[in-house]
Amino acid sequence: MKKVYVTRKLPEKALKMLDGKVEWSVNPEDRVLTKEELIQNGKDCDGILCLLTDPIDQEIMEKCPKVKIFSNYAVGYNNIDVEEATRRGIMVTNTPGVLTETTADFAFALLMAIARRIVEADHFLRAGKFKGWAPMLFLGQDVHNRTLGILGMGRIGQAVARKGRFGFNMNILYYDAHRNEKVEKELDANFCSPEELFAQSDFVSIHLPLTKETHHFVNADLLGRMKETACLINTARGPIVDEEALVKVLKEKKIFGAALDVFEKEPEVHPGLLDLENVILVPHLASASVETRTKMAVMAVENLLAGLEGKRPPCIVNPEVLE
Numbered sequence: 236m237k238k239v240y241v242t243r244k245l246p247e248k249a250l251k252m253l254d255g256k257v258e259w260s261v262n263p264e265d266r267v268l269t270k271e272e273l274i275q276n277g278k279d280c281d282g283i284l285c286l287l288t289d290p291i292d293q294e295i296m297e298k299c300p301k302v303k304i305f306s307n308y309a310v311g312y313n314n315i316d317v318e319e320a321t322r323r324g325i326m327v328t329n330t331p332g333v334l335t336e337t338t339a340d341f342a343f344a345l346l347m348a349i350a351r352r353i354v355e356a357d358h359f360l361r362a363g364k365f366k367g368w369a370p371m372l373f374l375g376q377d378v379h380n381r382t383l384g385i386l387g388m389g390r391i392g393q394a395v396a397r398k399g400r401f402g403f404n405m406n407i408l409y410y411d412a413h414r415n416e417k418v419e420k421e422l423d424a425n426f427c428s429p430e431e432l433f434a435q436s437d438f439v440s441i442h443l444p445l446t447k448e449t450h451h452f453v454n455a456d457l458l459g460r461m462k463e464t465a466c467l468i469n470t471a472r473g474p475i476v477d478e479e480a481l482v483k484v485l486k487e488k489k490i491f492g493a494a495l496d497v498f499e500k501e502p503e504v505h506p507g508l509l510d511l512e513n514v515i516l517v518p519h520l521a522s523a524s525v526e527t528r529t530k531m532a533v534m535a536v537e538n539l540l541a542g543l544e545g546k547r548p549p550c551i552v553n554p555e556v557l558e
Contacts, residue, residue, distance in 0.1 A: 237281040237543050238301075242268055242289050245308065246525075249532030256540055257282070274298045282539050284308060291315040296323055304542035308535045310334060311472060312552055313445045320553065327552040328538035332390060333530040334522040339394030341521040342440050342470045343402075345494035349466045350438070351375040352492075354515050376437065376464055376491055378403050384436030385409040386429070386453070387471065388418055392442035396422050399438075408432050434460040438468065445472035455480035461490045470521040473498040482507035485514055496521050 239253060241261040253259045260276070262268055267288045268276070277283050277299040285291055287309040293316060296302070304326040305315055312329050320327050348354055352375045359365065359373070383399040385392045388411040399405035400422045407424035409415075410432050418424055429452075433439060439461070443449045453467070453476040461467070467490065469476055478499040484490050486507065494515040498504050501519065508514055522528060538548040547557060 238279060239282045239284065239539065239543070240277045240280045241284045242273060242276075243286050243308075245284075245532040245535075246529040248529055249536045252533065252536045252540070257543065270295065277302065282306065282543050284535055284539050285314070287311060287314050289314060291320075293319045296320065296325065304328065304539060304548070306535045306539035306542070306548075307552075308531055311444060313472065317553055321556055324556050326542045326548060326556055328535070328542065328548045328550050329552055330531045330534040330538075331550055333534055334527045335390045335394050337524050337527040338391050338470055338521040339398060341496065341523075342391070342395050342442075342468055343398050345468050345470065345496065345515060345517070346438055346440065346466065347378060349468070349492040349494040349513075349515050350378050355512050376466065378405070378438070380404050380406075381437035382406040382408060382435055384432040384439040385424075386432065386439060386441045387411055387443035388415050388424075389442060389444075391470075392440070393418055393422075395440050395442065396424060400424075408436055429457055430460060433457045434462075436465060437462065438466050441467070441469040441471045441475055443471055443475055445474055450474050451477045453477060453481075455483070458484045458490070463489060464491050466491050467493040468495075469493070470496045473501050478505040478508070482511070485511050488513070 236258045239257045239259040241259060243262050244265060273289060274295060279301060281301055282304045283302055284306045291305055291314060296319060302325060305320065306328045307315060308330060310329055310331045312327060315327050317327050352373045356373045383405040385396050388409045396407045400407050407422050408427050409424050410427060410429050414426050419426060443452060455477060458480050481493060482505055485493060492513040496517050497519055504516060508516060538550055541548040
């Protein structure tokens, strides 16, 4: 029977799917494994079900020579050296689609929260500072009829755009590496350059994948083009934003605010962000609903078992290894 290691506890429904199919074990602690621990537990395994927090590099592949598939419990797979895996004939899979609407819901929740200063007001009230209604108390920004800029019009970007267009009558601008005329027609969206998007949007929501090209894509120049009343929302990947530059514009109140679910050196957070009231910080929760995290886990297990049974995994990132 083939052996499998799961690097973190997952919803029980998914783990039970492994029973009788493979010999499996799971990290018993609710924490990220060290590289040494991952190698120790995975060195005799045929498959590893890993998380975005597990860097899977050349060394791990060398020291876990029996592994034929890394099933990633995430849509993104920037934690895995896919090029090296492909060179070695190792399958890499992910869990796309299932978390689209849940992540889009969360992105819009952050947009609303920063626009209307909800977190800031909550802290104010809990501190005993609320003395009654006041005409200038925590004035925020309207969302309806404003301009929403989508940076990356993939599945999640489109879902956020739909919520804005049809839920709040927002004007939609977008930038993507590939123009999408179908989406433009559906949402009455306008394709534009990143510079135009940042200059014209009231809210910018980031949905790019993290690649070498998108690292620090949102830099000081783009941030400097934003309106003083504009907000930045990031539920994609932390390193897409130059956090140092973001801290500067927030501290100088060059923009109204930011809401971040991801961070450049996650789980570390730039200390400058922690001191600011005009930013909402949450610990990578965009897909964190019971239903969606369970579906993700089931999909990751289905990918893993298919690969180990000699079948084509439903969501394979590097299909060329099967040729």
